[in-house]
Amino acid sequence: MTEKFRLQIREWLDENCPPSMRTPMPADETPTGGKKARYKNPDTKQWMETCAAKGYTAPIWPTEYGGAGMSAEQHQIFRQEMARINARPPLAGMGLAMIGPALLEFGTDEQKAEHLPKISSGEIWWCQGYSEPNSGSDLASLQTRAVPDGDEYTINGQKIWTSGADSADWIFCLVRTDTEAPKHSGITFILFSMDQPGVTVKPILLISGMSPFCETFFEDARALRSNVVGKVNEGWTVAKRLLQYERTSIGSGGGQSQRPVVDFAKDYIGLVNGRLADAPLRDEIVAHAMDDRAFALTVRRTTEESRSTQAPSFVSSMFKFYGTEQNKIRFELMMSAMGTQMLGWEGGGFDDMELTQTRAWLRTKANSIEGGTSEVQLNIIAKRVLGLPD
Template sequence: MPADEYPGGGRRARYKNPDTKLWLERCAEQGYTVPAWPKAVGGAGLNKDQVVVWQEEMRRINARPPLVGMGISMIGPALLEYGTEAQQQEHLPKIASGSIWWCQGYSEPGSGSDLASLRTSAVEDGDDYIINGQKIWTSGADNADWMFCLVRTDPDAPKHEGISFILFDMTTPGITVKPIKLISGLSPFCETFLDNVRVPKSNLVHELNKGWTVGKRLLQYERASIGGIGGGQKVRSIEDYASEYVGLDASGRIADPVLRGSILKHRMNDRAFALTTKRSMQESATGKAPGAVSSMFKYYGTEQNIGKYELLLSALGTQAMGWAGDDFTEDELTTTRAWLRSKANSIEGGTSEVQGRGEMMRILMAAMLLVWGAAVFAHDEVAERGDGPMNLDELMAAFGWDFEAAQIRTEKVADGLYVLFGVGGNIGVSIGAQGVLLVDDQFPQMMPKISEAIREIGGGGVDFAINTHWHFDHAEGNLALGPGGTWLVSQANSREMMLDDHVINLVAVQYEQKAYPKAALPVITYDDTMQFHFNDQEIELLHFGPAHTTGDTAIIFRGSNAVHLGDVFNRSGYPFIDADNGGDLRGMINFCQSVLDAIDENTIVIPGHGEVSDYAGG
């Protein structure tokens, strides 16, 4: 097959080589264009393990993908998750066979990175919607058969609401497509004008005004796809170019040591990225959506792709400066254009800036979660001990904690809301006319100093104490507060964990946490959500499943626009997931996503450890 020919299918498909079309047809007959999809809609019905074997065999024989495009990578998975049976039966077999090509109607003039501000409208008219508006940067719209599109169906709703997800045939009257010529000389993007386009209501995917849910999920598939593919044009390897244009030394290595080192670093990063994406693909084969991890794949995949072409240009030297003419080979000209095209990867599917400062904020609260860190504390600061779990005195000595020497530092974050820093987790304090409410309470040994700090900011006895989770450094203050009459509150799973002894694996050391006595157990628990109306503000308690532990709570102070996250957000070192006791990596990411959906860009964020932060993690 030609090096730059990857079959996308569709009614307008043209193939340079008949083998390309034959490969697509033979794979489609067996369902191998979408091997994990059900057989009923054109897939092979393979399970997770079978898909992994199939992928490995395709790589072993260096087989090209039989089919590419938004059909199999974006709208297909979305229809499997959100589409009606009629929509699945109509569209999925055509996608799997390569007989239909899809484009995406998302970005608009003025609504790119801030996609939720889109203005293309869909107004009900009997059994149809009438769509008016304009889409920009519509990849492949001039050759597309169908478009999946975000439209505004309720102009009075908040911008993330009132959006619907709809499908329509590109031959529908009222659609005008104009290609946009890029600096690379290609025109893969288009402007798409929608003037009184009539679309049946049966083409609405998911619920009316719930299109943002579908759109976000579909973007996750797109970002994972962009992060894992090249710039759209096939070129020779960096090593081939370097060997030809730079030359080899006597030992057979690339003669330029700087270029040689840069290529080696790039290959190492490539390998690490490939292994990470492979693991995610294997998980996706079980039905898991990529989630916010797709933003990381998109960001780093884009950087790797651009970096590859920059290394190719470095190897080419002055031969990379050509645009046309007999002084340059076809390979050289293709490489220059491919480098220019690779820059578009940093824009399409969400700009790299958005991935770094917007969507990736959904996992930024997990900070260095994916840098293979596992402990809250630096390992080299902890004395090694190999003869079983430590008790509290041993742990104190290992970490250099000293209750007598420790001081409480107070920081005001809003009117009536403070943070106390001491030994253990950060304590949130709400003080007002109705009394004192704490979030976390550290250790009973610290309670005299904590109480004094509360008195200094105008409070008295503690009326309520909410535990963000059950770990010793956040909740053992219950031993002092419970017997004193404080109402103790936690998520139900946290209280359950407090009933028994547990070993907490801090990687460098283990700590044996004993069961809490009855007087120190929460007397109020909740499952998913709970509300307090205290000190003239609404206080929300939210649980989104296992994360740092099985029973984490995010506490949102709506009146102060602040949130305390406990150790779901830890700024003092590598975030720690208590996997031995039910904590979960993907749950940690999901928890952060869910919290960020519940707050805004101005929210004050109180971590479990470390200094007070904000929405962007600054």
């Protein structure tokens, strides 16, 4: 049965995945979807739409919300077959990885019917309004205020590091709805459109010349009360779960689903008697590949163990911590193999793949900060997984 499924997926991918979607993905070709998306490579849009039509942008979501309704086992096979041909993800972003799963768990039927199909089809791009200038690791101290007004809320305050806010259509946002309650108790999780007069975004220019995130200002922004997810003042519960989805996604996204480091190394160092020419590097690459494999199996086992709930837990902090460290090591190893060819920024002497790898290497440094820093994950593991005292 599973072999038949594998064959079906393999044949479908062979027929439908364009050749340019089987190469490492430059950051500026990330398939975010959304109404403001610009597609540098037209294949990106075509690949997204072809997959969306089959439910392959959201393989495990129910078909009624645009998913393919795959079981965990089928999803594993799907991922393996995608990795086999180095297929790029057809759609990426916070809609699929974060707010979608949170809505599946906490959303009302109306919220699911309204938002999920627009996520899986790539119609709407979401951003995350969590961090504020004085509330990062201590997120529950957030101050952005929401005040009820008829069937809406009026929102005032500021968020920061809002990834993609200048291109996003909607935001999932944490707002304070009770200023008297203890800090974790007065927070509400709410959704609203970014395309309204009360929302202003200011991209933060990085040293790389890119602006992947923004300062986001709310001045009397409006949100419908019906777009509160979970209960008013109990948004912390939804917020924490969403972080678990985010951390699982950041931590378990790499490794087995990426081109093996040894393939890069073979291209740049070459083989002697069928083995990688550089013996010490060979040992390091093998050790890393074994750790990757063990990690992937651990993620899989944990997913299977939590199959009844279909939701992550505090263990996601272990995935986030370990997976992001593994990803950083992965890129350091590629750097060792590719040498100065992985230090190009622009101009001649470097091909597109090499220039992509340089940027991807730098981007890995943020993996252990975004979604909660490594130190914060270690605190959570100590308290919530190991049960150590505060």
